Amino acid sequence: MIMEHRVVITGLGVVSPNGVGVPDFLDALRQGRSGLKFMPRYEELNFNCQVTGMPDFNWEQLRDYLPEVTFHGLKGSTIGYAIKAAADAWLDAGNSLADGETHWDTGCVFGNSVADTEAMKRVISFVDSKQARKLGSRVIEQSMNSGATAYVSGLLGLGGKIITNSAACATGSQAVLMGYEYIKYGMARRMVVGSNEYIDPYIFGAFDSMRILSRKYNHEPERSSRPMSATANGFVPGSGAAALVLEDLDSAMARGATIYAEILGGVNNSGGQRGGGSMTAPNPRGIVDCIKGAMDSSGVSGADIDLVSGHLTATVADKLEIECWSAALDRKEADFPLVNSLKSMIGHCLSAAGSIEIVAVALQLRHQFVHPNINLEDPHPDILNMISAEAMPTKCINKEINRVAKANFGFGDVNTCLIFAKHI
Amino acid sequence: MDRQAILDELKKVLTPYTANKGALNSINEQTDLIKDLHINSANLVDIIIDAESKYDIEIDMDSAERISSVGSCIDVIIEKLHHRN
Numbered sequence: 485m486i487m488e489h490r491v492v493i494t495g496l497g498v499v500s501p502n503g504v505g506v507p508d509f510l511d512a513l514r515q516g517r518s519g520l521k522f523m524p525r526y527e528e529l530n531f532n533c534q535v536t537g538m539p540d541f542n543w544e545q546l547r548d549y550l551p552e553v554t555f556h557g558l559k560g561s562t563i564g565y566a567i568k569a570a571a572d573a574w575l576d577a578g579n580s581l582a583d584g585e586t587h588w589d590t591g592c593v594f595g596n597s598v599a600d601t602e603a604m605k606r607v608i609s610f611v612d613s614k615q616a617r618k619l620g621s622r623v624i625e626q627s628m629n630s631g632a633t634a635y636v637s638g639l640l641g642l643g644g645k646i647i648t649n650s651a652a653c654a655t656g657s658q659a660v661l662m663g664y665e666y667i668k669y670g671m672a673r674r675m676v677v678g679s680n681e682y683i684d685p686y687i688f689g690a691f692d693s694m695r696i697l698s699r700k701y702n703h704e705p706e707r708s709s710r711p712m713s714a715t716a717n718g719f720v721p722g723s724g725a726a727a728l729v730l731e732d733l734d735s736a737m738a739r740g741a742t743i744y745a746e747i748l749g750g751v752n753n754s755g756g757q758r759g760g761g762s763m764t765a766p767n768p769r770g771i772v773d774c775i776k777g778a779m780d781s782s783g784v785s786g787a788d789i790d791l792v793s794g795h796l797t798a799t800v801a802d803k804l805e806i807e808c809w810s811a812a813l814d815r816k817e818a819d820f821p822l823v824n825s826l827k828s829m830i831g832h833c834l835s836a837a838g839s840i841e842i843v844a845v846a847l848q849l850r851h852q853f854v855h856p857n858i859n860l861e862d863p864h865p866d867i868l869n870m871i872s873a874e875a876m877p878t879k880c881i882n883k884e885i886n887r888v889a890k891a892n893f894g895f896g897d898v899n900t901c902l903i904f905a906k907h908i
Numbered sequence: 909m910d911r912q913a914i915l916d917e918l919k920k921v922l923t924p925y926t927a928n929k930g931a932l933n934s935i936n937e938q939t940d941l942i943k944d945l946h947i948n949s950a951n952l953v954d955i956i957i958d959a960e961s962k963y964d965i966e967i968d969m970d971s972a973e974r975i976s977s978v979g980s981c982i983d984v985i986i987e988k989l990h991h992r993n
Contacts, residue, residue: 556924557954618960621953 491667492907493744494736495577495729497569497678498843501537501722501830505572510847512829514880516856518706519830520720529685533697535705536683537722537831541565549581549639557622558635560600562682565725565836566632567639570594570676574640577674577729578741581639589673591644593662594633594680594727595655597835600626602684632680636727644672652894653795654752655679656726656838661750661900663730673735678727681836688721694764696799697721709832710859711796711825712806712867712876719797720831726839728846743907744846748887749781750902761897765801768808771899775812775891778901786813789821789903790885791854793845795893796825797832803866805893810870813889820871822881828858838892838900845888849906854881909989911937914982921958925951937979959985965992 496506501519503509512519519537526534546564547555549571558564571581604627610619625631630648637646645666651658656679663675683691691697698718701708710716736743753774755767779785792809796802809823810816826841833840848854860878867876891901919935926932926945941947947955956972959965959981965988975981 551927553925553927553948553951618957620957621950 486669489668489670490733491664491730491747492733492736493728493747493846494731494741495573496744496843496846497572497576498726498840499539499541499565499569500724500726500840501539501833504539504541504568506576506847509843510851513844513847513855514853516858516880517829518858519722520705520708522702522705525685526688527702529689531689531692532695532699533692533718533720534702535698535708535720536688537720537724537833539565539724541568557620558626560603560626560631560682561723562596562600562680563626563632563635565682565723566594566678566680566727567635569678569680569725569727570636571639573678573727573729574676577731578739583641586641586643587674588643590642590675591646591663591666591672592633592637592642592676593647593649593659594636594676594678595649595651595659595835596629596632596680597650597652597655598687599629599631600682600684601686603627636676640676642676644675650835651898651900652896653832653834653837654892654894654898654900655835656840657842657890657892657900657902658752659839660728660730660747660842661752661902664747664750667730667732673732675730676727677730678725678839679835680725681834682723683721683834691721698798707859709798709828711794711798711828711857712802712863713798713860714862714864716798716802716864719799719827722831722833724830724833724836724840726836726843728839728842745849746905746907748784748903748905749778750900751777751781752898752900753777754899755897757897763897764895766804766893766897766899768804770897771805771808771891771893772812774899774901775809775889778889778903782903784887784903786815788887789813789889791848791888792821792823793841793888793890794823794825795891797827803864806867806870816870818872818874820875822854822877823871823875824855824857824877826855828860841892842890842902845890845904849885849888849904852882852884854883854885856880911982911986914985915978917962918959918978918981921955921962922947925955935978937977937982939978940976941978941981942976963989965989
């Protein structure tokens with residue numbers, strides 16, 4: 485029989501559109517601060533959606549983390565975000581960047597959707613103008629899907645399993661789940677997990693063409709992302725990264741580490757693109773099974789959940805998602821737990837969404853509050869038919885929360901749900 | 909352009925590629941880029957590309973393979989500058 489280990493979160497790092505670094509991000513969560521901005525460039529490009537969530541990122545700050553040789557020639561924004569988030573999480577957990585050690589008991593699962601297309605544009609133009617020989621030695625490492633993972637594991641000296649995962653908008657939560665499982669089953673003592681995303685104009689344009697992005701609030705960017713609202717009109721793509729250090733509970737206790745929260749369990753599944761599911765829409769049965777399975781694996785029931793951290797992107801799928809939560813938790817109307825969507829503040833950071841939202845969950849559990857849903861002055865009537873308005877807080881609430889259910893759903897009909905608990 | 913002037917310029921090109929600043933400050937023609945300056949061999953490509961753009965020359969692959977020390981690097985640059993003129 486395999487001995488199972490309890491898994492806790494002992495380090496956080498975040499590069500979010502509404503806050504870079506944990507203190508700034510925590511303040512933004514409490515204040516309900518939007519990180520969405522109008523992009524004149526998107527107007528020039530004739531995009532329908534001209535707003536985005538872009539972190540206020542100081543590129544030069546990477547010099548504090550990276551050797552000069554590594555910093556020189558680093559171009560990809562998405563890798564830069566990942567390095568900052570992972571290094572901050574590593575330092576937050578009490579480690580050093582300069583110990584020169586290989587940490588054989590520590591692995592990494594870091595995910596993304598696409599390598600930086602904007603950086604690849606330079607490659608394309610060099611090759612097309614017959615100048616390939618001038619590209620140099622640093623392009624390939626930054627165009628690999630495993631680029632961020634390679635930079636992060638090299639910077640931190642990680643010697644365990646090093647995995648790059650990709651599951652569209654479920655990437656971040658899947659990375660956390662995989663890291664959790666490795667520690668739970670004794671294959672690692674610690675895991676650095678997270679995800680990163682940089683939405684360049686090319687990927688943004690391709691999403692824009694799907695007509696699923698917010699387009700009615702281009703000149704009121706802070707109002708443009710409206711999960712669960714009657715006036716929700718599509719999602720707002722965002723960029724960013726987040727990382728967590730997951731650790732065996734015994735190890736964390738032995739060294740007196742700060743523990744943000746415990747991960748009780750989780751499930752990653754797919755609806756098989758059947759039963760109403762497709763490439764872009766979820767099979768509701770898959771979502772319900774995923775949430776129920778996560779609760780089963782955690783030994784909790786729907787009645788134990790104090791807060792739902794939804795996927796809730798501000799599309800027509802929000803209604804279906806609430807319906808699935810209600811069915812899986814077996815709770816409705818005034819009995820439905822609190823539910824919030826960080827996307828109301830930062831938009832949808834795609835692959836990075838799950839990890840940024842999980843950092844928000846860890847902070848809410850650690851500091852015992854529930855962040856507001858902004859832009860929810862008009863909850864959707866179909867959602868109000870299922871759950872009470874009080875379940876969707878529009879102001880920050882300070883209250884005891886013990887268990888949080890967090891889910892993300894991605895293209896390809898993939899789902900991840902995790903259950904987090906306050907560490908007592 | 910004399911060899912010392914090229915060496916001084918080369919020092920600037922090499923700066924971002926070596927953590928060994930002490931050795932960089934005291935380079936001479938015998939200094940080995942990999943053994944003495946601990947430059948990652950993969951980065952020699954980038955140093956050659958930077959030198960090409962600095963002197964507006966083209967260093968073909970055969971010439972590039974002759975580069976291992978600061979002196980051999982200066983030899984190639986002078987040869988290509990001569991070629992250009």
